[in-house]
Amino acid sequence: MILQDDMEKQTKFKVLLVDDEEIFREATARQLRVRGFAVLTADSGETALDLVRTDPPEVVLLDQEMPGMHGSDTFIAIKEINPLIEVIMLTGNTSVENALELMKLGTFDYLMKPVNIDELLYKVEDAHARKQLNERKQQRDSNSTT
Amino acid sequence: MRVWDARLLQDNLPAGKQRTEHIYDYAGSEENRKQINQHFDRLQTRLILGLILGFLLPNALLSAYFHFQFTHTLKNSAILSLEAVADNQKNALDLYLRERIANIYNLFRSPDFTLHPPQEVMEGYLRTLRHFHDGFVDVGFLDPQGVQTGYAGPTPELLGSDYSDEPWFQHLMQGNKNHIISDSHPGIRDTEYFTVAVRQIFFDKVYVLRATLDPDKLFMLLRSTVQGSNVESALINAQGQYQVVDPKISFISKSSAFIPPPESPDQSVGIHELDIDDIPTLVAYAWLTETPWALLVSQPLSVAQAGMYRARLILTISLLCISLVISAVIFYTIRRLINDARRMTAKGQQLQEMLAHASKLASIGELAAGVAHEINNPLAIIMATSGVVRDMLNPEFELDHSPEAITKELAVIDSAATRAKGITKKLQEMGKTRMPQTEPCDINTQVETVLNRLKKVELRGKSIDIQLQLAPDLPPILAEPEPLRQIFNNILLNAADAIDDKGTITISTGVRDNMVAITISDTGRGIAPENLERIFHPFFTTKGGHHGTGLGLSIAASIVKYLGGVIKVNSTVGKGSAFTVLLPNNYYCPLT
Numbered sequence: 094m095i096l097q098d099d100m101e102k103q104t105k106f107k108v109l110l111v112d113d114e115e116i117f118r119e120a121t122a123r124q125l126r127v128r129g130f131a132v133l134t135a136d137s138g139e140t141a142l143d144l145v146r147t148d149p150p151e152v153v154l155l156d157q158e159m160p161g162m163h164g165s166d167t168f169i170a171i172k173e174i175n176p177l178i179e180v181i182m183l184t185g186n187t188s189v190e191n192a193l194e195l196m197k198l199g200t201f202d203y204l205m206k207p208v209n210i211d212e213l214l215y216k217v218e219d220a221h222a223r224k225q226l227n228e229r230k231q232q233r234d235s236n237s238t239t
Numbered sequence: 240m241r242v243w244d245a246r247l248l249q250d251n252l253p254a255g256k257q258r259t260e261h262i263y264d265y266a267g268s269e270e271n272r273k274q275i276n277q278h279f280d281r282l283q284t285r286l287i288l289g290l291i292l293g294f295l296l297p298n299a300l301l302s303a304y305f306h307f308q309f310t311h312t313l314k315n316s317a318i319l320s321l322e323a324v325a326d327n328q329k330n331a332l333d334l335y336l337r338e339r340i341a342n343i344y345n346l347f348r349s350p351d352f353t354l355h356p357p358q359e360v361m362e363g364y365l366r367t368l369r370h371f372h373d374g375f376v377d378v379g380f381l382d383p384q385g386v387q388t389g390y391a392g393p394t395p396e397l398l399g400s401d402y403s404d405e406p407w408f409q410h411l412m413q414g415n416k417n418h419i420i421s422d423s424h425p426g427i428r429d430t431e432y433f434t435v436a437v438r439q440i441f442f443d444k445v446y447v448l449r450a451t452l453d454p455d456k457l458f459m460l461l462r463s464t465v466q467g468s469n470v471e472s473a474l475i476n477a478q479g480q481y482q483v484v485d486p487k488i489s490f491i492s493k494s495s496a497f498i499p500p501p502e503s504p505d506q507s508v509g510i511h512e513l514d515i516d517d518i519p520t521l522v523a524y525a526w527l528t529e530t531p532w533a534l535l536v537s538q539p540l541s542v543a544q545a546g547m548y549r550a551r552l553i554l555t556i557s558l559l560c561i562s563l564v565i566s567a568v569i570f571y572t573i574r575r576l577i578n579d580a581r582r583m584t585a586k587g588q589q590l591q592e593m594l595a596h597a598s599k600l601a602s603i604g605e606l607a608a609g610v611a612h613e614i615n616n617p618l619a620i621i622m623a624t625s626g627v628v629r630d631m632l633n634p635e636f637e638l639d640h641s642p643e644a645i646t647k648e649l650a651v652i653d654s655a656a657t658r659a660k661g662i663t664k665k666l667q668e669m670g671k672t673r674m675p676q677t678e679p680c681d682i683n684t685q686v687e688t689v690l691n692r693l694k695k696v697e698l699r700g701k702s703i704d705i706q707l708q709l710a711p712d713l714p715p716i717l718a719e720p721e722p723l724r725q726i727f728n729n730i731l732l733n734a735a736d737a738i739d740d741k742g743t744i745t746i747s748t749g750v751r752d753n754m755v756a757i758t759i760s761d762t763g764r765g766i767a768p769e770n771l772e773r774i775f776h777p778f779f780t781t782k783g784g785h786h787g788t789g790l791g792l793s794i795a796a797s798i799v800k801y802l803g804g805v806i807k808v809n810s811t812v813g814k815g816s817a818f819t820v821l822l823p824n825n826y827y828c829p830l831t
Contacts, residue, residue, distance in 0.1 A: 114616055116651055120623035127636045160780075185615045206615045207622035 106151035106221050107131040111141040111167065112183065113159045117206075121154075124210050130217070138162025138170070145174050152201075152220045154213075157184045157192060165195055172199060177227055179220035183208065275584055283577040290569045295562055302558050306551065313547030318510050320467070321523040321543060325536040326508055328464045328472055329525035335460055336435075336529040340418045342371045343437045343448050346378075354441055356380050361391035364448075374456030376432060381408070381447040392451075402449070407434050411447065420530040423454055423482045433457070433482075457483045469542040477501070477531045499524035499533050512540065613662050613778050613789070617655035624651045665790045679715040679826045680723055682748055682755055689727045690746070697732060702741030710749040717826040722798045729791035730759045730818045737763025737816060753824050754804070760817035766810040774808070795820075 108130045112118040115136065122132040133150055135141035139162055141153070153171060157164035168180050182203040184192040192203035201220040204213060346352065346364050353360065361378060368375040377392020385403030402408045407421035421434040436449035461472045461483055473484040479498040497513060500506075510523045519540040524533050541548070628648045631640040638644075690705060698705075727746075734744050742762040749756050766774060773779045775796040780789035799806050803823045810816035 114620065116655065117616070117620045117623050120620065120627050120651070124623065124626045124630055127630050127638060185611065206619040208619060209622070210626045 107133065107148070108217060109133045109135065109141060109144055109150035109153045111135045111138065111153065111159075111164075112156040113137060114156070121208065121210075121213070125213075125217075128214065138164070138167030141167055142170050142174065145171050145178065149175055149178060151178070151224055152217050153178055153180045154204075154217070155180050155182055157182050157195075157203075165191065168195060168200060169198070177224055177231070179224045181216050181220055272585075272588065275588065276581070279577055279581045279584070283573060286573045286577070287570055290573065291566050294565055294569070298558070298562065302554070306554065309554070310547060310551065313544060313550065317538075317543040317547070318521065318523075321470070321521050321536055321538055322508055322510050324466050324470060325472075325510075325523035325525045325534055327466070328461065328536060329508070329527060329534045331460065331464045332457075332474070332534060333528045335457075336420055336527070339372060339374075339435050339450075339452060340420075340437060340529070342368050342375075343378075343435055343450055344418070346448050347437070347439045354382075354446060356389040358389070358391070361389045365391040368450055372456070374453045376451040376453055378448065378450040381436075381449060383444040383446065385447075405434075407436060408447070411436050411438055412445065422476045422480065454483055458485070465536075467538060467542075470536060470538045473535045473537075474527075474532050475535060477533075482532055495535065497522050497524075497535065499526070499535070502526035502531075502533075610662070610666065610778075614659050617659040617662075620655035621652050624648050624655070662790075665794070677717050677719055680718050680720050681715050682713055682723075682757060682822075683709040685720060685724050686727050686746055686748065686757065689724045689731060693728065693731055693735070698735055701735060701738070703735060703738055704741075704743045706743060706745040708745065708747035710747075713748050713755060714750065714824055715826050716755055716802075716822050716824065718802055718822070722801075726795045726798050726820060727757065727759070729795040730820070733792055734759055734761035734763060734816070734818070737761050737765070739764065742815070750824070751821065754821040755824055756819060756821050758817055758819045760815060762815040765812040765814055766808070766816055767812055771808060771810060775806070 108125055110118055110122050110125070110132055111134075112121075113136050118134050118136065122134050125132045133144050133148060135144055138159060141155070144150070145153070155164050155167055155171075159167075162170075164182060164184075168182070171178055171180060176199075179201040180199075182192045182195055182200050183206055184203050185206055189203070189205065192200070196203065201223060202216050204216060346367065349364070349367070351360050351363065356364070361380065365375065365378045368378055377390065377394065377397070379387045379392070379397065380389035381402055382388045385401055385405075385408050387398060387400045387402060390398040405421075407419050407424075411419040417439070418435070418437045421436070423431050423433055425431055431454055432451040433454060434449055434451055436447050438445050438447045440446075457474070461474070462485075465472055471485055471488060473488065473495070474482040475495045475498070476482055479494045481493055481495060496515060497511065499509060499511075507526045508524070510521060512519065512521055514520065515522075515537065520537050521540055521543045523536045525536075526533050628645055630636050631638045631645060631648070686709065687707075690707075694705075731744065731746075738744070738761055744762075745758075745760045747758045747760075770779075775792050776789075777793040778789035779793070796806055799820055799822070803825070805821045807819045807821070808816060809819075
């Protein structure tokens with residue numbers, strides 16, 4: 094029952110997965126979907142930004158190394174559109190330092206490829222929790238000002 | 240439009256860390272060290288020899304010049320000195336003889352002179368003569384017939400002797416001089432004497448006063464006027480017969496080995512160098528004025544020039560010592576400087592090697608990072624897909640877990656694993672070293688072979704028009720055919736990938752700047768300026784997904800670089816790219 098409740102909680106939010114590697118993207122999306130997440134996918138930074146504008150997700154899983162618009166540029170653009178959206182960077186070994194730098198700019202966390210699905214789930218949930226916290230805080234702040 | 244030159248590609252090092260290959264290579268570094276050592280050895284030898292020669296040669300030439308000048312001066316000095324001795328002695332002798340003649344001449348002027356001098360007058364004459372010079376032995380008065388009518392001296396029996404047949408008497412009578420000094424002769428008494436005779440005319444008749452001189456007194460005079468060590472003097476007559484001589488050297492009756500040239504108005508004194516008893520000797524001569532005798536003054540050359548020899552010895556030893564000291568200073572200074580330079584260079588080289596090693600490590604790090612990144616992608620696929628399979632088998636999710644569905648997912652895993660294998664295989668090819676099997680290759684043939692191969696597989700079904708502009712008389716180049724084909728293969732694949740729907744690839748060959756040029760141009764997307772500098776880096780790709788490994792152009796650039804060639808790229812975004820490969824024209828056909 095507890096598991097059922099947890100799953101119901103998880104299905105409540107939407108995740109955007111951005112990666113140019115189609116097979117990885119779709120396999121990971123399938124794993125998330127069966128766990129109750131509403132998953133949107135994008136193969137580039139540009140497509141991701143379109144989705145953020147039209148169908149804003151709660152959490153974005155964003156590949157750092159992509160041809161065309163780079164992951165870090167995409168992150169900055171997402172935050173400009175909607176600062177409350179939490180972004181988790183997907184990175185290779187080589188771009189860990191870059192990912193850490195991006196955390197200073199406001200990414201929630203980073204995950205190193207290949208990604209363990211359980212770790213992914215924990216981070217996505219934590220990111221979502223923080224987003225909700227931030228939303229409540231913002232709501233409180235706006236109420237106090239009015 | 241930008242141009243990027245593959246020569247800039249130095250083992251994929253970051254800018255500022257470019258190194259030539261031999262520095263990375265340990266054997267090359269050893270070779271370098273040997274060459275540097277040899278260079279310093281040569282430099283040291285050249286510097287030492289150059290400086291020593293540069294200093295010693297002028298020094299030696301100057302010394303030789305001064306030596307010859309000095310020797311010449313000293314020789315002249317010795318000659319002049321001996322000539323001066325001879326001249327002084329000659330003057331002393333002439334004076335002596337003139338005085339003796341004057342002593343006798345004055346007797347004619349004495350108050351008690353008569354044409355028939357009695358014995359006591361003659362004794363008086365002898366006393367007078369001996370008063371002036373104790374060398375007078377006797378004195379005689381000769382009448383016009385040459386008969387001695389007056390005599391005083393140790394041999395009274397000479398009174399009445401007839402001298403008319405004596406050579407000196409005849410010379411006196413026939414000559415135009417009023418006096419004569421005879422050669423040394425035994426005369427009537429059979430004892431060697433000189434005769435000094437003076438003639439005077441009284442009442443148209445010639446009377447003669449003669450006196451004999453002791454030769455020993457003349458010898459003593461010679462001895463007393465000699466100057467210098469080992470100097471010997473002697474008097475000879477015109478025939479070379481000794482008149483006065485040191486008994487240790489010769490006897491009066493003997494002849495001199497050297498007869499001076501006859502007296503001339505412009506030369507009465509001279510000097511000669513000759514061997515006397517095998518000893519090089521300087522002999523100065525001077526003809527006397529009062530009698531036809533020559534004074535010989537001799538001195539061994541070794542004594543005459545002893546000063547010169549001593550000075551020359553000191554000069555030579557000094558020069559040798561100075562030269563040795565200077566050579567030693569030059570040698571040790573240069574050796575120390577070169578050793579310092581050698582140490583500095585070794586340190587520099589060590590630093591270079593450390594830097595090269597660091598660069599190499601950095602390069603390996605970059606390569607490893609690239610490999611990790613590229614391998615990570617298929618690994619991420621494998622892991623994600625295996626997660627999907629795990630989910631399918633999890634009854635909780637109620638997914639299709641039929642063998643067909645699972646096999647489909649496993650095929651995805653296989654594909655990703657194959658992709659990772661492809662990357663490692665290409666890496667192995669890049670690092671592979673083997674003996675090259677070169678042969679003369681016709682570039683046009685190689686291009687056509689590659690093109691035919693690609694048309695069958697990679698280019699099949701694509702709307703790409705291939706234009707060939709191959710130069711008919713292209714010179715062959717010496718290379719391995721397969722790597723050569725790989726260059727064209729990789730560039731052509733890149734060109735084909737750059738064309739989205741349909742387009743043209745033009746391949747042209749020709750000779751440019753004595754290099755074989757192959758240009759492969761396409762009408763594809765072109766390369767963005769920011770990517771132009773990275774297209775030859777390993778793992779750089781803009782193709783995305785699993786279409787490219789990012790190694791094709793990197794491998795092509797490595798091969799071109801290995802062949803000593805250059806790759807140039809001209810590209811305009813939206814219009815296309817042109818890759819030009821320039822390979823050295825390195826094959827010369829043997830003459831037939």
